[in-house]
Each structure stands twice: as structure tokens, then as C-alpha cells.
Amino acid sequence: MTQLVQALALGLLIGGVYALMASGLALIFGVMRIINIAQGALLILVAMITWWLWRKTGIDPILASVITTPLMFGFGWVLYRFVVSRIRDQSASMSVLLTFGFALVIEGVLNVVAGNRFRSATPSYFEESFRMGGVSLPKTQVYGFIAALVVLAALYLILTRTWTGRAIRATSQNPSGAALVGVGAAGTAALAFALGTATTGVGGSILSVLYPFFPASHYDWISRLLGIVVLGGLGSLPGAMVGALILGLAETLTATYGSLRWSTLVFYLVIMVVLLFRPQGLYGAKLREDAV
Amino acid sequence: MSRVRSIPRQHLVAGLCLLALVLYPVINPWQPYPQGVMLLGFMLAIQACSWNIISGYAGYISLGHSMFLGLGSYTVAILAIKWGVNPLWLIPLGGVTAVVIALLIGSVVLRTRGHAFVIITIAMLLAAQIFAVNFKGLTQGSDGITLELPFWDRDYQNIPFYYIFLSLLVLTVLFTAWIRRTKFGTGLIAIREDEGKAASIGVNTTRFKIVGYGASAFFIGVAGGVYAYYLTFLNPVGSFAILGSVVIVLAALTGGKGTLYGPVVGAFLVQLTSEAATVYGGGSQTRVLLFGSALVAVVLFMPAGLLPTIEAQWRRRHPVTVEYTDQAGALGHGPATTRERALADVAVQADGQSQGDVLLEVRGVSKRFGGLVAVDNANLTVRKGSITALIGPNGSGKTTLFNLITGGMTADSGEIYFDGQRIDRMKPWERGHLGLGRTFQITRLFKEMTVQENVVAPLPDSRWRTMFADAVSGHEAARARELLDIVGLGRFAGERAGALSYGQQKLVELAQVLMLEPRLILLDEPAGGVNPSLLGRLTGVIRELNERGISFLVVEHNIPLVLELCDPVVVFSRGTPIAEGPPGMIREDPVVLDAYLGDDWRPAPVDDAAKAVRASTHRGVH
Numbered sequence: 044m045t046q047l048v049q050a051l052a053l054g055l056l057i058g059g060v061y062a063l064m065a066s067g068l069a070l071i072f073g074v075m076r077i078i079n080i081a082q083g084a085l086l087i088l089v090a091m092i093t094w095w096l097w098r099k100t101g102i103d104p105i106l107a108s109v110i111t112t113p114l115m116f117g118f119g120w121v122l123y124r125f126v127v128s129r130i131r132d133q134s135a136s137m138s139v140l141l142t143f144g145f146a147l148v149i150e151g152v153l154n155v156v157a158g159n160r161f162r163s164a165t166p167s168y169f170e171e172s173f174r175m176g177g178v179s180l181p182k183t184q185v186y187g188f189i190a191a192l193v194v195l196a197a198l199y200l201i202l203t204r205t206w207t208g209r210a211i212r213a214t215s216q217n218p219s220g221a222a223l224v225g226v227g228a229a230g231t232a233a234l235a236f237a238l239g240t241a242t243t244g245v246g247g248s249i250l251s252v253l254y255p256f257f258p259a260s261h262y263d264w265i266s267r268l269l270g271i272v273v274l275g276g277l278g279s280l281p282g283a284m285v286g287a288l289i290l291g292l293a294e295t296l297t298a299t300y301g302s303l304r305w306s307t308l309v310f311y312l313v314i315m316v317v318l319l320f321r322p323q324g325l326y327g328a329k330l331r332e333d334a335v
Numbered sequence: 336m337s338r339v340r341s342i343p344r345q346h347l348v349a350g351l352c353l354l355a356l357v358l359y360p361v362i363n364p365w366q367p368y369p370q371g372v373m374l375l376g377f378m379l380a381i382q383a384c385s386w387n388i389i390s391g392y393a394g395y396i397s398l399g400h401s402m403f404l405g406l407g408s409y410t411v412a413i414l415a416i417k418w419g420v421n422p423l424w425l426i427p428l429g430g431v432t433a434v435v436i437a438l439l440i441g442s443v444v445l446r447t448r449g450h451a452f453v454i455i456t457i458a459m460l461l462a463a464q465i466f467a468v469n470f471k472g473l474t475q476g477s478d479g480i481t482l483e484l485p486f487w488d489r490d491y492q493n494i495p496f497y498y499i500f501l502s503l504l505v506l507t508v509l510f511t512a513w514i515r516r517t518k519f520g521t522g523l524i525a526i527r528e529d530e531g532k533a534a535s536i537g538v539n540t541t542r543f544k545i546v547g548y549g550a551s552a553f554f555i556g557v558a559g560g561v562y563a564y565y566l567t568f569l570n571p572v573g574s575f576a577i578l579g580s581v582v583i584v585l586a587a588l589t590g591g592k593g594t595l596y597g598p599v600v601g602a603f604l605v606q607l608t609s610e611a612a613t614v615y616g617g618g619s620q621t622r623v624l625l626f627g628s629a630l631v632a633v634v635l636f637m638p639a640g641l642l643p644t645i646e647a648q649w650r651r652r653h654p655v656t657v658e659y660t661d662q663a664g665a666l667g668h669g670p671a672t673t674r675e676r677a678l679a680d681v682a683v684q685a686d687g688q689s690q691g692d693v694l695l696e697v698r699g700v701s702k703r704f705g706g707l708v709a710v711d712n713a714n715l716t717v718r719k720g721s722i723t724a725l726i727g728p729n730g731s732g733k734t735t736l737f738n739l740i741t742g743g744m745t746a747d748s749g750e751i752y753f754d755g756q757r758i759d760r761m762k763p764w765e766r767g768h769l770g771l772g773r774t775f776q777i778t779r780l781f782k783e784m785t786v787q788e789n790v791v792a793p794l795p796d797s798r799w800r801t802m803f804a805d806a807v808s809g810h811e812a813a814r815a816r817e818l819l820d821i822v823g824l825g826r827f828a829g830e831r832a833g834a835l836s837y838g839q840q841k842l843v844e845l846a847q848v849l850m851l852e853p854r855l856i857l858l859d860e861p862a863g864g865v866n867p868s869l870l871g872r873l874t875g876v877i878r879e880l881n882e883r884g885i886s887f888l889v890v891e892h893n894i895p896l897v898l899e900l901c902d903p904v905v906v907f908s909r910g911t912p913i914a915e916g917p918p919g920m921i922r923e924d925p926v927v928l929d930a931y932l933g934d935d936w937r938p939a940p941v942d943d944a945a946k947a948v949r950a951s952t953h954r955g956v957h
Binding site: 072076078080126129130133134135136137139140141143144145146147148149150151152154155258262263265266269270273277304305307308310311314315318319322 | 390394395396398443444446447449450451453454455457458459461462465468469577581584588621622623624625626627628629630631634635638
């Protein structure tokens, strides 16, 4: 029983972190119909930056997201303005290839600069846990979860309470309608891309304490995130939240009761099952199908 | 000599290159290193050409195609050890495994349109790696499998592999060239250009995509088997490497995706550059960076690829004079002909009593978009042999009704019957196979295809034989030419459809629908953008086809044309029919005058001058 509660609690904690990481992917897809394959690589990039900051200055890795988040916001904005926006008129497949190319470039740069070995940020509380009854919750997981919730709440407020956020949501629902009422598609897209990239600022900082990472681990991460957004429905933010929680729980339960080796496969399995029975995902809206 | 000249230049160049490659080991037999580099180039070319079938032709990008290489390698290696035979005997089985897995994955993910496919391809590649690591009993896990060394002498060890890969490459290129020639190939390209439209002309998009994915796996699986024997060692990380997929995509993209020789050219460029980088650069550590930057650069600066870019420049230097629609030819052409399906209806009609049987029946159909009711409990019948008109104000739901009838959308409620058969749950292509065709208000030709390919693409039935019929020569192509002549565009057969004027595209779209051997054609504003004399020909064609048994349902705002051509006329307003009857009656119906036609059409008032004034102000408002 304790084991089950433990697994559920850990699944929930990690699910919250996944939700944050997947929200950027869902946001970017929702507004631009671009699957940002580089999202995983950006996470690893931030994790590396965080690790370096922690090493040099001793700053708490999770708190370092105060630095990395604006950094990634700017990076995303520049990336969109000067690179991604150039292929707006091309087919969707080209944007997938472009972001795939980004992912490889980031991996390659990290390989050259930081070397191909595992790293992990280990602050003082790294091995400590909160104990409640028989359940022990590692402090890193709890702090990571709290940080993720704070950022998700901020993201929610930005999207619902600010003009920019409403413009982003309007564009994702109906680009031409949004343009008609004075929402510039290009500017909104740049902001959405920047916001989506900024979520990797916090996500990557949390990742650096939760998991060991090396340049090529971005493939694991992007496939997790893709599994989440496919389950939730591509481009749906609430879907990404729910999908992240379900998959976080499924992963910890598999690791607890099955085997750690197979827990990663849960994501691939979920992708297949969802596509087989509910291709639009849990929250995927049926769009108007005619293309006239 | 003249026969050699008649071969297209690209095939001639390809033949000469092949000859040089065949002779190379003969001239320079004792150099295993350059042979090794070349044979890896062949292998990459095999993969890039195969990838081209699903991702170049059909436009569904796969980022995990190197999975099939690993599947082929493992299949051959495992069976070779188990059965104790030489791996080379088993290489076809490597291809079979790859195809089976591709068909399984494809039948899950390719039923839907859009983005899921690319996600699945990455996920499956990574999942394959996990399987290979964890199924130790079968794959020996991370330790990998070691095969026996080739039985031939080490002195010329690479030469047999060189020729095997080269032959496989030739077969792959011939295979992709053959696919491109068939209606299957035109269908794949149609899917890339406009999947919804492809479905409306009888292309079973689901089946085409799945078969295309399967076809793109076979030769990679075979090559994987050979590769395992060449390396004599395989492990999960090497066999299911994501970088392997990157170079496939990069090769095809660099050379020109969707072209025949582009992937081959790209493969050699990528292979040689990568080899040079490994030798002179920082080794394999920098390869990820190199390939990633190359991918970004190609997407940004040369998205069409090398061969199409060169071709486009050559065309710019050697412009072709623009021709106009063969108006005289079109006007002078003999009667339009139809094929057996419509004629069968005429035969029935000849019995006398069946004239006027219901062909299409729409019963209580509704469709909502959020709060907007586009079609509201609509009923409509089209009788066999009629030219029924559907008129009404903009936004009254006419086009939505068309989409519901042909399957572009599904209705929220109601039933649709075609020739007694319920069709509202059928896929668009199934409706097409029953003989239901349509044109679009704004033409939706496949712009990158030639005019002739556009007309050849439709499939009148679901038989495999039709799917693999030759689209370039033979009776299908002849029929397409014939239909193009009917609409007066025979001379444009070889032009890119996107280069045609709007009116010309309308006519091509009509020819395209006729290829479907339709019994009922839904025309969405056929007269829009067609010049007056060609319009005369268009109505002539419609009449001739109608006499030969094809029925029509026409949406049109050109009221004189409607009143002259159609009987009965149905008037649509706010998503439902408000009047139906012969044209003479409709033009005087007060309800219709109020809802749509307006005062211009009101029977002559007392004062002609007052009418003229009123009419002009009326136009001014519009």
C-alpha cells in the first residue's frame, strides 16, 4: 500500500514537471502548427547552462531558472524572428526538418563544447527527502514540482489576463479572424515561440537536478514530450497538462511494479494506442475539415 | 545515333555514371578504401531513394527511416546464425520484415492526416532500439551479434559488396521510377499536393499512404541484411542510430526530394562530405554538428534541392513561349464521349419508364459549425439524366452541402443516398468509385503536377489493377489526352498545372472529374472565370455529356446560364431549400425573388425607366 502511495506521489510530482515541459511544445504547435523537435535539445541546453552556473557560482540550480528563463525567452524570439519566420510560407514538413536540424546543432555544439559525458547538478539537499508516514519524497522532486506549478500558473495568467496572451490564444484558434481584428500574425507567432522556448528555461533547470543528462539525451526527452502532446491532443494546453500527469503516473507505476528498463517504452506504447483509438487525443478539437 | 538522342538527357547521364561505377573496381581493383566509401554511398542512396517514396512523393516526412536498415540487419543476422546459412541467402527476408513492420505502423498512424506520422517515425526508431537492447534472448542485447567473416579472400573483400549494393541501388531507382509512372505514383503526389482533393477523385488515401510506406521500407531492409554481413557485427545503438536517419533525410533533401535522381546525387554528396569531414575534420564527434547545420542550411536556402534548383535556372535561361487555350480546337472538337458506367444508365432510360428515377437523395441533412447552422435539415433530390441547379445567396450552405454529399465533411444528422445506396458514412473515395464526382469553387488542381498527370490521377474504382496501371502511356494516358482535347487544352498536357490561367484550370478540373467515369457531377460555379466563348463550349460539353447519361448538380451565380441550361432549379437559403421547379417558374416565384434574385428579375413593371434606375442602384449596392 505504501509502495503504491509512494509511486502515485512520485508520478504526480514528475507529471507536474512534464506538464511544464510539454506546455511549450503545445503552445508552439497551437499557434504555428510547428512541431518543435528542438524542444528536447533546448531542455538539455538549459540543463547544461544551469549546471555550469551552479558549478561556477554555487547558485541553487532550480533558482537559476530566474536567469535561464529570460535568456531562453530572448533566444526563442531571435530564433523565430531570424530563422523560423523565413519558412512560414513553406509546407509544414519543412518546419519539422528545420527544428530537427536545430536539435542536432544544439546537440553537436554541446558535444564539442561540453563533451559527451553524463552530468547532474547536485545541490546540498540532493539526497534529502521529506517523510510523511512511510512515504518519502525527495526534496529535488518536490522543489521541481513547485517551480513547475509556479511557472504554469504564470503562463496561465499571461495567456488569459494579458492582451498578448489573448492574442496568442486567438491566433491559435483562428489566425485569419485574429488578423482581422488587428492581431498581427507574425508578431504573435514570435511571442508564442519565445514563450514556448522560455518554458524550457525552467524545465531545463529542474531537469539538471532530477536526471543525469548528456548531449544526446534530448531524444529521450523529446519522445516523452511528443507522447504527452499526442495523448493530450496536439496543440491543446489543458491536454498537455492531463497527458503529462497520466504519463508521469504510468511511468512511475511501470518502474515500480514492472521494470525500469521498460518504463520508457510506456510513452511509445501510449502514442500508438492513442493514435489507434483516438487520433485527435484527449482534448483535440475537431477542426472544420473542409479546406476550401 | 538518333535513338540515343531520343533518350532524355538525365537518363543518358545516369547511364554513363552507372557504366563508370560498374567499371571502377575493374580498373582499380586493389583499393578497398575508396571502394568502401563508394559502397556506403550506394547504401545511403538506396535509403534516400526509398525514403523518397513516402516522404518525397507523398510528402509524409519520416525521421526514423534508418529503423528499416536495423530491422533488415537483425532479421538476417539472427536467422543466419539460427539456420547456419550464409547471410546473403537471407537478405530478401530483411526486406520482408521491414515491409511488414512498416505496414503495421502505417496502418495505425496513416489512417489520419497530418502531423502524427512524423512523431511516430521518431518514436518507433527509439522504441526499436529499446527492444533490441532488452530482448536479450533474440538480439543478445547491448553485446550485439557477431557474424562469420565473408568466405571470399580478404584481398578483394569489398568488391562483392560493392557490386551487391550497386545492383540494389539500380533496382531501387528502377522501382521508384516505376512507381512514379503508375497511377499509384500520381496518387501519392496528389496526396502531397492536396490530400482532401485527392480523396475526392477516388484516391484511397489511406491505402495509398500505407502501401507507399511499405514500399519505402523494402530495399532498405534488404540493404540492411547486406550491411550486417559487411560489418559482421551489429548492436542496438549502431543499427537503430538516429544519425542514420538524419543522413537519409539530408541526402534526399540536398539532391531534391520528389525527383528521381535527386536522392542519389544527394547521397553521394553527403557521403563524400561526411567522409572528408571524418578524415580531415574532428572525427565523428563533430558529425552531429555538421549534419545538423547542413540540414538547417538546406531547409533555409535550398528547400527544393539541388536538381530542381538547377532545372529551374536552366528553364529561366531557356524560356518556353506561352500558348493560349486552343479555343478553335476546343470549339471544333467532336462530341464529348463517356465511358460505360454512364452509358449503362442511358440504357436503362431507353426502356422509357425509368427517366426521372432518383439518383441522389439528401434527406434531412444538417451541419453546424459551432453556433452557425450551415445546412439545416435540407432535403434535395437529383433525378437521373437531369441537370439540376442549386442557386442561392452566398453563405446559404450550397458548398457545404456539396462537401457533405461528396464526403469532404460528415453531416451531423440526416441521410444521403446515391442510386439507392446509403453513402453518408462512406469515405470520399468510395463515393467517387460509385460514380460521384465534383469540381471546386476555387480550383484545386495539383499545381506541381503536369496537366496530363492531373487528369490521369483519378481512380474510377478500387481495384489494385487500376492502382498500378501505367499513367504515362497506354489507355489511361490516351483517355486523359482525349478528355483534355474535349476541353481544348490538349496542347498544355505537358505544362505544370499551376502555370495555367484560372479559367483553364477550371476546364482541366472538369476533364479530371470525367476521368472518374462519373454518373453524377457536382459542379461548383463552373462558369466563374471562364471567358464567354469558352463558356459556350463548356455548356455544350455539359449538354453532350448529359445526353450520354451523366447527371449534373450545378451551383452557379450566372442566372441566365442556369435558366438556360438547368431543369429543375432548386433555390437554397439559410441552409435549406425554399423552392424547386422548372426555370420558368423559379424566375417568377416571389419567395425566390425576395431571397435571392432580387428586383432585377421581377416581371416587367409598368415603368421601364423606373426599373432601370432601380436595377442600377441595386447593382451599386452589391
